[in-house]
Amino acid sequence: MGVNRNGSADRGTAEKVLSAASRLFYANGVRAVGMERIVAESGVAKTSVYRHFHAKDELVAAFLEWEDREFWRQWDGIVAAAPNNPKAELMSLLDWIGKRVTRDGYRGCPQINVAAEFADPEHPARKIRRRHKAEMLKRLRDIVGRIGVTRPGDTAMQLGLLIDGAFTSDGRLSKASAVRILQNGAEALLAGT
Amino acid sequence: MGVNRNGSADRGTAEKVLSAASRLFYANGVRAVGMERIVAESGVAKTSVYRHFHAKDELVAAFLEWEDREFWRQWDGIVAAAPNNPKAELMSLLDWIGKRVTRDGYRGCPQINVAAEFADPEHPARKIRRRHKAEMLKRLRDIVGRIGVTRPGDTAMQLGLLIDGAFTSDGRLSKASAVRILQNGAEALLAGT
DNA sequence: GTATAATGATACCGATCGGTAGCGCTGTCA
DNA sequence: TGACAGCGCTACCGATCGGTATCATTATAC
Known part of the structure; x- marks a missing residue:
């Protein structure tokens, strides 16, 4: 599987992170949501999260x-x-x-x-x-x-x-x-x- | 010194805490302000803060x-x-x-x-x-x-x-x-x- | 005096914060 | 086949979070 088949950066992973983070931020507020929870609910490893977004x-x-x-x-x-x-x-x-x-x-x-x-x-x-x-x-x-x-x-x-x-x-x-x-x-x- | 001379609870201390907390909460948001900072800026000991307000x-x-x-x-x-x-x-x-x-x-x-x-x-x-x-x-x-x-x-x-x-x-x-x-x-x- | 009540100072608690290091796995492309 | 890029996993970092325990100090009331 995997969405990307071209040479550019994989968008699937970043999108999964952004999608989970957006939902959590909107529902709970930004400061109420820890990075660990974004990791858990996005299904993306913490290392990969920080590879796409260098900081919260x-x-x-x-x-x-x-x-x-x-x-x-x-x-x-x-x-x-x-x-x-x-x-x-x-x-x-x-x-x-x-x-x-x-x-x-x-x-x-x-x-x-x-x-x-x-x-x-x-x-x-x-x-x-x-x-x-x-x-x-x-x-x-x-x-x-x-x-x-x-x-x-x-x-x-x-x-x-x-x-x-x-x-x-x-x-x-x-x-x-x-x-x-x-x-x-x-x-x-x-x-x- | 001390403001109270009657038998009721001292209002000076609680008011100092509430005043500092209010200013900090309004200017920075609640989650951005730690209790330690309220202690520091109110000039009231942490113990006393929690005697008047049992939780944040x-x-x-x-x-x-x-x-x-x-x-x-x-x-x-x-x-x-x-x-x-x-x-x-x-x-x-x-x-x-x-x-x-x-x-x-x-x-x-x-x-x-x-x-x-x-x-x-x-x-x-x-x-x-x-x-x-x-x-x-x-x-x-x-x-x-x-x-x-x-x-x-x-x-x-x-x-x-x-x-x-x-x-x-x-x-x-x-x-x-x-x-x-x-x-x-x-x-x-x-x-x- | 002496009892009482409130405050202050310090040290500490477990939990969580945002963020990083190291390493192994997997899929793609030449 | 071998290089390479992207990802996952685990363990860890120092800092800060809200909150508590202990004990000394102070001021008032009788």
């Missing part, structure tokens, strides 16, 4: 980078499937987010959660989070710009706050109401001053 | 309970100073929150930050956070009820999301714009569907 911080960064890419991949998928209309686009995204934050096992935004564990603003997790949230703001700003509001910067920020609030809502949003609350809230913000 | 979790809970009480104490102060008018009350609270989240050294809502470090929903930190956020929702619901909106539950939740978003904004809100963005956002949400 690298693994943390790889986790957040992956989450970042995956988030925007799904975002782009929603946008592509939405009617070619900025308001409908935003509503589709909020439908996606509303379902996302109320699905089983959802434990908040990984960027926010992990960054909260590291005080140093120069820690990789903090940098990746800043970039991720800046990208979010940029995209929201683009959408509200196309919709046409009087203060697009403010409105984009307000939508960003609403979304980050939903990310940290921790069960306070129900499956039945989350999408409605987000979409109606966005409508109100778009119509606002 | 108890200290964590005491920190969040104190933050909770202090938050509502300030909230009540804002409300008391505001004009007797639910909308002005809400605007005063958002003025307070906007300044709070942009002040130096602000590192997010302690309830959110600490709860993110503990996966078990029955951990004291998680329970205190749930209670804190439920209280927030209740108070917002009361205010918007007095203002009179068509769906007070939804509007209160939207305001809560906006506020929690501000709490986790991590420098994205500037001193110049935070209050305006929050207040205008709330106005829009109140006027919404």
Whole structure:
């Protein structure tokens, strides 16, 4: 067996490690998960883990980078499937987010959660989070710009706050109401001053 | 010396410990701070620390309970100073929150930050956070009820999301714009569907 | 005085932390 | 066949984790 048949580095092993680490980090927090547990649950020897990721911080960064890419991949998928209309686009995204934050096992935004564990603003997790949230703001700003509001910067920020609030809502949003609350809230913000 | 002269337990020592622990927990995260450091920076012997708080979790809970009480104490102060008018009350609270989240050294809502470090929903930190956020929702619901909106539950939740978003904004809100963005956002949400 | 209660200092506990060394095994490619 | 690369296994490292035991010191109350 083995996935690779080419001369490049084997991706199967690194992926097994990253997959197990991501699941454990998200479910338990980074500092609560020891490397030994990642070794055990990935089925990869400790030596090999450290051959692919030279330190735990690298693994943390790889986790957040992956989450970042995956988030925007799904975002782009929603946008592509939405009617070619900025308001409908935003509503589709909020439908996606509303379902996302109320699905089983959802434990908040990984960027926010992990960054909260590291005080140093120069820690990789903090940098990746800043970039991720800046990208979010940029995209929201683009959408509200196309919709046409009087203060697009403010409105984009307000939508960003609403979304980050939903990310940290921790069960306070129900499956039945989350999408409605987000979409109606966005409508109100778009119509606002 | 010594602060106590009555028969009850000495509060000075416990307060020194809680004060140092609170500062360290908030600035660095709970798991990043060892008990030895709390001993060192509080100036209280380890034995005495454990005489007042039987485990680290108890200290964590005491920190969040104190933050909770202090938050509502300030909230009540804002409300008391505001004009007797639910909308002005809400605007005063958002003025307070906007300044709070942009002040130096602000590192997010302690309830959110600490709860993110503990996966078990029955951990004291998680329970205190749930209670804190439920209280927030209740108070917002009361205010918007007095203002009179068509769906007070939804509007209160939207305001809560906006506020929690501000709490986790991590420098994205500037001193110049935070209050305006929050207040205008709330106005829009109140006027919404 | 003397009893009582609280604190401080030091040394220590087993467990776990992130990370490394050494060595043998296995599969691929020339 | 032989070189080589990637992986697994075991044992280990110093440091730190949360928490405890022992005992001396201090201050107040009677």
